[in-house]
Amino acid sequence: MQNIQLEHPFLVAQDLSAIGSLSLSVANPILAAFGSPLAVLPTSLLSTQTEGFDTPAKLPADSWLESTFKHWQQQNIQLSGALIGYLGTDELVTQLSNYLAGQHLPLVVVDPVMADQSELYPGLPKRYSVSMKTLLQYADVIVPNTTEAQLLSGITIGDNPTENEQTILLKSLEQLMPKDSHAIITDVRVGAQTGCVWLEDGKIRYYSCPIINGHFFGSGDVFAALLAGFLLHEESLGDAIRMATDGTYETLKHTAAEETELRFGLNISTLLGKISNYAQTGEFKS
Template identity: 50%
Template sequence: MISPKERDDMSHQQTSPFMVAQDLSAVSTLSMGVSVPILSAFGQPLAILPTSLLSTQTEEFGTPAKIELSDFLPRALQHWQEQQIQISGALTGYLGSNRIIDQLAEVITRHPRNLIVVDPVMGDQGSLYPQLPSDYPEHMRKFIRAADVIVPNLTEAQFLTGLSTNQINTVDQILPLLNALQKLLKPQAHAVITGIVLSNKVGCAWINDNGQVQFVGRPILSGHFYGSGDVFASLLTGYLLNEEPLPQAIRLATSRTFIALQETSQSDIPRKFGIRLTKLINDIASYTSRD
């Protein structure tokens, strides 16, 4: 029989909003523009905390108008506290400044949370994003200590660990990097490296309970997809919140990200406008309505 306290705890977990903290682009379906609809499709109540507002995404539209929201964040968090809005967990994406990283670190570590997923967005193709300070990886390295799951791409994993990795040709070559990431995390937390290309597939790798590297991927589609990492992180979070074991959540997130990329690749809408989500949202609806 469920005790009154256990019943209250379950009710709290179901009704307390899950925080999404990342940038919000007024044009292009990426970042918060994909996280909110995906997690909402899972039936998850949300607390949305934009870290910056942009008129467009940062590529292919020239230089966007941008407002950094480090002054807004503490005011919003203070208001939530006054209204007794308790956050059940968090997904963080692009944060953009050391100040915002430190602000969120204080909030996340203040009280235990059910699930913290960190996408440490800060670079790609071997380089740190140009608008970020050189010590940004150091601040992010401290921030991920509170995470239950992190989902860096290969470049971000290298910045976090300080390791240089040559071209990945086999699964075993990823193990040193994954081991180094795991040492940065708390016990029982997991690192999942995204954007790994192996055998004409692109996917992600992690260490299983037996200490072996696991890789799951899908066929490579031509061209660049803005926001694909945001889709994966949001899906992974949604499946974990629905109590899928991590390996299954990773496989589901990978296969469902591919659904969105396929729809985007078949669309006449230019890629710079982000990811098409119609088929993906329908798939999540089918998942959440299952017996």
């Protein structure tokens, strides 16, 4: 990754749900708390998230994105990097890929939001993973879960993969990316712990936190935004992963304690204060 200029806006491209704290609704405040100006790009407008509320009303943003990119180029707007999340259509993946191809950004984090528990998310085209591969060639860091990693790589692993199988899967993903890029698999469970696996100097690394029961919508969005923020502040990959994992875990704990309906997303109020303190002091206390 190149030197990153925090004075330039950081692009956040993902869907905006009218209800719930997830996707853009959590990524924007998290990255703003890190002190970075933002270029906010809602890739589609949804009445709710795509799970838990039947089929949401949707307003695609394809034509608006095309006009926005053209306007930014006319105004010579420079970006410090990008976080790409849920896109949802092959056309949007192509639009973002084409835009990134002409930008040469110093940091691009891609969360290939498309599947979990061995199934594509509702409403996605069957060959969506094929489209997503084109986006990976512009990514410095990707953060798929295990299902997404298998779809992207074409490699199938069992429910209890060995370190060698995980290494093969990670290397296969990184072959789809530029040189010296990193793949991080985000939902690896070992006993009562869940966390991330990634490669450093060819060796597998694992960092985890205790499992909290429940399906927390938006947890991946929080992790990806935290990871991007710490990388923007030039933390090492390992430190950024550890702090992002800890921050996500604390957010899940805080949300679970509130006993609110989980399909409305996460309570990030405490997290934002900790990020603001980090931006001022360099210390992130989970």
